[in-house]
Amino acid sequence: MIDNNCIFCKIIKGEIPSAKVYEDGEFVVFKDVEPKAEVHLLAVPKDHFPHLSDLDGERAEVLSHMLAKIPQIAAENGCVGGYRLVINQGEDAGQTVRHLHIHILGGEPLAW
Numbered sequence: 001m002i003d004n005n006c007i008f009c010k011i012i013k014g015e016i017p018s019a020k021v022y023e024d025g026e027f028v029v030f031k032d033v034e035p036k037a038e039v040h041l042l043a044v045p046k047d048h049f050p051h052l053s054d055l056d057g058e059r060a061e062v063l064s065h066m067l068a069k070i071p072q073i074a075a076e077n078g079c080v081g082g083y084r085l086v087i088n089q090g091e092d093a094g095q096t097v098r099h100l101h102i103h104i105l106g107g108e109p110l111a112w
């Protein structure tokens with residue numbers, strides 16, 4: 001599903017520019033426009049759904065595929081000594097874009 005009002009759907013469709021570092025049939029990875037670490041990437045499924053709590057079997061398979069690919073993508077993009085994955089779910093976590101995404105943070109020692 002695509003949501004025409006969603007900024008990440010617009011990035012996926014190429015309507016808004018992004019610094020893409022990876023793309024396959026299931027998801028894209030691009031640089032966060034306001035990086036919170038030396039390396040800050042966002043892994044975003046092409047199927048629009050807002051929250052981790054919206055996962056069903058098919059979406060869980062996509063998420064599993066993303067998690068399997070992320071180690072290689074992180075390594076190729078400068079996460080040498082490790083990295084942190086973050087999914088913000090909902091208001092209390094500060095989620096601002098309501099299209100599920102995994103933050104990949106690294107490239108330096110991270111404070112908690």
Ligand code: AMP
Pocket residue numbers: 007016018030031032033034035042087088094095096097098
């Ligand atoms: P979250 O708070 O988990 O919803 O994270 C949303 C992230 O998307 C933030 O870190 C933003 O900096 C990032 N972001 C918003 N708009 C763009 C954009 N056009 N290109 C790249 N990253 C973006």
